[in-house]
Amino acid sequence: MIGLPARLLAAVVALLAAVLPIVEPAVADAQPATQPSPLPFLTVQIDSITPDVVTTTSDPMVTVTGTIRNVGDRAVRDVVVRLERADPVASSTALRTDLAGNVDQFQPVADFITIAPEMARGQNVPFRLSYPLRSADHPSFDVSEPGVYPVMVNVNGTPDYGAPARLDDSRFLLPVVGVPPDQQNDAATDTVTSAVPPDTTRPVGLTMLWPLADRPRLAAGAPGGTTPVRLIDDDLATSLAPGGRLDSLLTAADFATSPQVDPGGEVTGGLCLAVDPDLLVTVNAMTNGYVVNDAADAGPRTTPTHPGTGQQAAIGWLARLKALAQRMCVTATPYAQADLDALHRVNDPALAAAATGGAADVVDQILGVASTRGATIVGDGPLTAAAVDLMSAQGPTVALAAANLTGPDEADGGQPQTADTAPVRYTPNVVTVPFDPAVGAALAGMGTAPESPSYLAPSLSISVKQDSAIARRQDALGALLWRGLDPDASPRGQLIMPPLMWNATAEDAEAVLTTVATTIRSGLAAPRPLRAVLDEAATVHGSAPPPADNVGNPRGRFDDGVVSGIAATTNRLRGLTDALTTDDRTGLTGPQYTAPLREDMLRALSQSVPPDARNGLAQQRLTTVGGTVEDLFKAVTIVNPGGSYTLATERSPLPLALRNDLPVPIRVRLQIDAPPGMTVTDPGEIVLPPGFLPLKVPIEVHFTQRVAVDVSLRTVDGLSLGEPVRLSVHSNAYGKVLFFITLTGGAVLVLLVGRRLWHRFRGQPDRADLEADPHRPDPIEVALAYSDDERRRR
Structure with a gap:
């Protein structure tokens, strides 16, 4: 009893320590602390940046507006905000590292401004900060040379029970293509500081791929000829309709390359549509009407469906794409954006050929164009030795892939690195044209669903979901312009590769293409057609060591279990396809019937889904397709008579009935396990048409008794079909004894x-x-x- 007060006092002290925050030393004059508060008290959201790209004709005032929110559990007093900027970006890695982490490189543009004496819980307060780009007499950004400048909105405050601290910040890139003139109207002097144009002595050869792709939407496990077409959801109808994602991307490209907007063809010459053939197959099927699964994870055999709503949107979108494809470059992505590294591990040459070379055939057939061939878009994953081996086995090609780039913490000497985008030959058949992964990651951060590509090194990955869409757009525009604005960056070739599953909004797409036009027309870049890039890469000689395998950055890598499951299912499906023939009534061939199931294997390896969800969705699709393939094998079988056969003589034939529920004929063989004393004449290869086929198998018996005969059906290559049947056979024949007696x-x-x-x-x-x-x-x-x-x- 004596120890109870002491224990009670200790409990009270522990409770107070848990409830009250740690009091930090006060920061004089509300100066920013070296680290933000560990507790989320305030958040800053940028709502607008004007101008988004500064040129010599822009307004010299840069204005940033936004909103500060109190998201904490207590009031915050003395909320102040100010702008800060860093030196212009001088490396690829700085495009990422200046947007997160250390703040030592930032210098204040002006003093803090109080925006609220006190902010209650849940309160929002807007702010507006406007300063000239340069000024001798007033606070300014102090920018006198073109470049890409990191800018930070710094928010300080004092939470209840706490001390002044930096509670949040938001950073973005401000590209300055040219410094506008500074008008100084003073009573004593009236001077004009002239504009500073960019250095255009070393323009960058610019090539941009404009992706038109989507996640796989066709329901898994539906063989060819299945009508109506079944989709897993109806999201594609929204995306193709006016204002949707794919509609916005197509509209932006159509507008930017139109003769009225691009009369000289500069943007058109440097732009190429990267089209996923799986998207074209899906949209083309939607034009004939389709149904949608009621459940997102339902397979093709699930009956609950409802009519799709996107038929007219699909018809209109596909017609517009066909018209645009007639006047500009078009190239194909791997089918369903399949991961080439995982596809190599599947080890199926036919599936690999369908994913790479066969993809262009689909695009040409549906769009009615001759697409630009010779390029293999590696997509959103890293280029690995396995991917190089797969491409090399397919013949000469140019791999468009992310360059190898690591952060200063991982680089030798800890210095900032610039991505090397010079072409590199790995094998006699494969040469790569790299793109800057920092630029690709900035473009991937645009839109409503920002993601960090799996090719990006972990040291360069930053949290993009907490930033506003405006800030992420600024980062993309700055990254896109950086190489052209830095005359020291080399080489002077730039391949711009957004993620294939790009979630850019209509405003994002318009801003990107406007920036591309600006950099070309300002002389910072020159359009370089994709065909020229491929032809130039083909002349590269040498043999570089193969790239590293994807072991240091396993994010988005497909599990070995998924890969082995796909390999097994594909192998069974290939064996069945080899046995199928053509139905003379409908013209449907075996390969046409099983093609959607092979394509499902590529859809299972798609890089279009977020890296963390790839294995789960792949396993789900694989399970459905595996069940369908098993059903196809069971659809060809021997009809079980359910009784017994009586043979009148020793040469009476054995009557059988074969059943084929497939819509195409199949070549089969009978395997009859006869007991001793019975001789079976092999009927050889049988072409079993759809439906039933009665059959009499010649046999000869040399005994009089009842026996069991096992009969099974196999493909010509020995794969088992259907279920084996055990027949009860009774023979009344005496055989040779009866012959000699007679x-x-x-x-x-x-x-x-x-x-x-x-x-x-x-x-x-x-x-x-x-x-x-x-x-x-x-x-x-x-x-x-x-x-x-x-x-x-x-």
Whole structure:
């Protein structure tokens, strides 16, 4: 009892320590602390930046507006905000590292401004900060040279029970293509500081791929000829409709390359549509009407569906794409944006060929164009040695992939690095044209669903979801312009590759293409067609060491279990396809019937889904397709008679009935396990048409008994079909014994008849007659006596 107060006091002290925050030393004059507060008290949201790209004709005032929110559990007093900027970006890695982490490189543009004496919980307060780009007499950004400048909005405050601290910040890149003139209107002097144009002596050869792709939407496990087409959801209808994601991307490209906007064809020459053939197959199928699964994870055999709503949107979007494709470059992505590293591990050459070379055939057929060939877009994953091996086996190609880039913490010497975008040859068949991963990651951060590509090194990954869409757009525009604005950056070739599953909004797409036009027309870049890039890369010689495998950055890598499952399913499907033939009535061929299931294997390896969800969705699709393939094998079988057969003779045929529920004929073979004493004549290869086929198998038996005969059906290559059947067979034949007995009896009969005839011809009585019993009554006399008795009774 004596220890209870002490324990109670200790508990109270512990409770107070848990509730009250740690009090930090006060920051004089509300200066920013080296680290933000560990507790989320305030958040800053940037709402607008004007101008987004500064040129020599822009307004010299840069204005940033936004909103500060109190998201904490207490009030915050003395909320102040100011702008800060860093030196212009001088490396690829700085495009990422200046947007997170250390703040030592930032210098204040002006003093803090109080925006609220106190902010209650849940309160929002807007702010507006506007300063000239340069000024001798007033606070300014102090920018006198073109470049890409990191800018930070710094928010300080004092939470209740706490001390002044930096509670949040938001950073973005401000690209300055040219410094506008500074008008100084002073009473004593009226001077004008001239504009500062960019250095255009070393323009960058610019090539941009404009992706038109989507996640796989076709329901898994539906063979060819299945009508109506079934989708897993109806999101594509929204994306294709006016204002949707794919509509906005297509509209932006159509507008930016139109003769009215691009009369000289500069943007058109440097732009190429990167189209996913799986998207074209899906949209083309939607134009004929389709249904949508009621459940997102339902397979094609699930009956609950509802009509899709995007038929007209699909018709209109596809027609516009066909028209645009007639006047500009088009190239194909790998089918369904399949991961080439995982595809190499599947080790199926036919599937690899369908993903790479076959993709262009689909694009050409649906769009009615001759697409630009010779390029393989690696997509949103890193280029690995396995991917290089896969491409090398397919023939000469140019891989468009992210360059190898790591952060200063991982680089030798800890210095900032600039991505090397010079072409590199790995094998006689494969040369790569790299793009800057920092630029690609900045573009991936745009839109409503920002993501960090899996090719990005972990040291360069920053949290993008907490930033506003405006700030992320600024980062993308700055990254896109950086190489052209830095005359020291080399090489002077730039491939711009947004993520294939790009979630850019209509405003984002318009801003990117406007910036591309600006950098070309200002002389910072020159359009370089994709065909020229590929031809130039083909002349590169040498043999560089293969790239590293994806072991240091396993994010987004497909598990070995998924890969092995796809390999097994694909192998069974190929065996079935080899046995199928063409239906003369419909013209449907075996490869056409199973093609959607092979494509499902590529959809399972798609990089279009977020890296953390790839394995789960792949396993789900694989399970559905595996079930469908198993059903196809069971659809070809032997009809079980459910009784027994009785053979009248030793050569009576064995009657069977084969059933084929597939819509195409299939080449099969019978395997009959006959017991000893039964000989079966192999009927050879049988072409089994759809429906039933009665069949008589020649056999020969040499016994009289009931036996069990096992009959199974296989493809011509030995794959088992359907379920084996056990037949009960009863034979009444005596075989060779009966044959010899009959032959012997016949011979004896012939001898006896011959002997009797011989004696009759010679007039001699037969010995059988002479040896008759003398006491035996004459048959005629017996018959007459019987007749007399009958007459007397009557």
